[in-house]
Amino acid sequence: MKNIVFVGAARSAVGKYLGKLKNIAIEKLGEKVLEDAISRSRIKKDDIDEVVVGNVISSNTAINLAQVIGINMGLKDELTGMTVNRVCGSGIQAAISAFHELQFSKKEVVAAGGIEMMSRSPYQLPLEARFQGLGLANKALIDTNFECLRSVSGTDHVIENMGLIAENIVEKYKISREDQDKFAYDSHIKAQKAKESGRLGQEIVGIKVENGFIFDEDEQVRLDTSIEKLAKLRPAFRKEGSVTGGNSSSFNDGAAFTIMTTEDYAKENNLDIMAKFVDYSIIGLRPDMMGMGPVEAINKICRDNNLDLKKDIDILEINEAFAGQVLGCLEELDISMDSEYYKNSFNINGGAIALGHPLAMSGARQITSIIYEFKNNPNKRYAIASACIGGGQGIAILLENPAYKG
Numbered sequence: 001m002k003n004i005v006f007v008g009a010a011r012s013a014v015g016k017y018l019g020k021l022k023n024i025a026i027e028k029l030g031e032k033v034l035e036d037a038i039s040r041s042r043i044k045k046d047d048i049d050e051v052v053v054g055n056v057i058s059s060n061t062a063i064n065l066a067q068v069i070g071i072n073m074g075l076k077d078e079l080t081g082m083t084v085n086r087v088c089g090s091g092i093q094a095a096i097s098a099f100h101e102l103q104f105s106k107k108e109v110v111a112a113g114g115i116e117m118m119s120r121s122p123y124q125l126p127l128e129a130r131f132q133g134l135g136l137a138n139k140a141l142i143d144t145n146f147e148c149l150r151s152v153s154g155t156d157h158v159i160e161n162m163g164l165i166a167e168n169i170v171e172k173y174k175i176s177r178e179d180q181d182k183f184a185y186d187s188h189i190k191a192q193k194a195k196e197s198g199r200l201g202q203e204i205v206g207i208k209v210e211n212g213f214i215f216d217e218d219e220q221v222r223l224d225t226s227i228e229k230l231a232k233l234r235p236a237f238r239k240e241g242s243v244t245g246g247n248s249s250s251f252n253d254g255a256a257f258t259i260m261t262t263e264d265y266a267k268e269n270n271l272d273i274m275a276k277f278v279d280y281s282i283i284g285l286r287p288d289m290m291g292m293g294p295v296e297a298i299n300k301i302c303r304d305n306n307l308d309l310k311k312d313i314d315i316l317e318i319n320e321a322f323a324g325q326v327l328g329c330l331e332e333l334d335i336s337m338d339s340e341y342y343k344n345s346f347n348i349n350g351g352a353i354a355l356g357h358p359l360a361m362s363g364a365r366q367i368t369s370i371i372y373e374f375k376n377n378p379n380k381r382y383a384i385a386s387a388c389i390g391g392g393q394g395i396a397i398l399l400e401n402p403a404y405k406g
Helices: 026-041 065-072 087-104 144-151 162-173 177-196 227-231 263-268 287-304 323-332 340-345 361-376
Strands: 004-011 050-054 080-084 109-117 252-262 275-284 313-318 382-389 393-400
Touching: 004 026, 004 087, 004 263, 004 361, 026 065, 026 109, 026 252, 050 065, 050 087, 050 361, 065 080, 080 087, 087 109, 087 252, 087 275, 087 361, 087 382, 087 393, 109 361, 162 287, 162 323, 177 227, 177 323, 252 263, 252 361, 275 287, 275 361, 287 313, 287 323, 287 382, 287 393, 313 323, 313 340, 313 361, 361 382, 361 393
Parallel strands: 050 080, 050 109, 313 382
Antiparallel strands: 004 252, 004 275, 109 252, 275 393, 382 393
């Protein structure tokens, strides 16, 4: 088996829904971020054999988004492109698919990333309009942002919104509203500190938007948040529930890319190895408890590699779809919010509640963040990025720091 490594990574700042990135086409955002990832990796763009992109809500301007980005960028004619969709795990899946391509084909360099532009998700007519015609009456439009959250659990057991799954987990584990709001507050504080210290700026490429403004700071982070403000918000999904807009992730825009190759290729071409791909796991579970997917995915990856989560995993990322959902996962993983592990190793730069959750970008953002944590911290050896997946799956990837000096 070949050793697969990461030699470059970059991301855009995360945009609010209908925020600074809304006027940029999804493929154009991808091109800008990939260009920067290529530059940081010090490869030539013609070295790229394939582009793999995670994307959930398909654009009507770029079918097979990965290939469109490669063509638009003028990558070589022999380039292949693949767009993958494992819902909120799509950004991690892109790296896993790139691993497969490098491991089992003759490809030597693959760009892997995730892109989502929820501000530009299309509206659709009902399918029947194709053969029934529009007629004289108005037709209801379908918002694909909401339809993807509703339909992912299947046609016979539809869950109207993923927030209801968070409510299921909160009820099962008896998670308080106060703990959910505290978790959300922690996420914002971590993100604020990482933003103010310049840590997040390390991984972000500036994007020129309207009026020549360079967009290079995550737009979603609330600098004025407080426990008191979060406590005033009303339940968003169930009248007597505790999941609110403040302790949930949001609709967002963003893109992230990594450059992956073999260890041999990296050494032969004097490339900086920033992280090593060690292993991955993908598991399934009931759609109505999909938020717990990271638990078994994380446990399996630790079992398979003879690692102890709290002793060996220096960085743990669980995508913050909902505070209640992550708190359920942490309870199963025996990680308390009062523990040193939670304070020092878990979602250390904030998560999707603070930064935002552009669906397919989130996993690629997690991987990018881990890569830069490795660069800054040679004392940290192993990291896991993970996510729950609408429809009932969990995904996790295990990375190792090549600069580890333990």
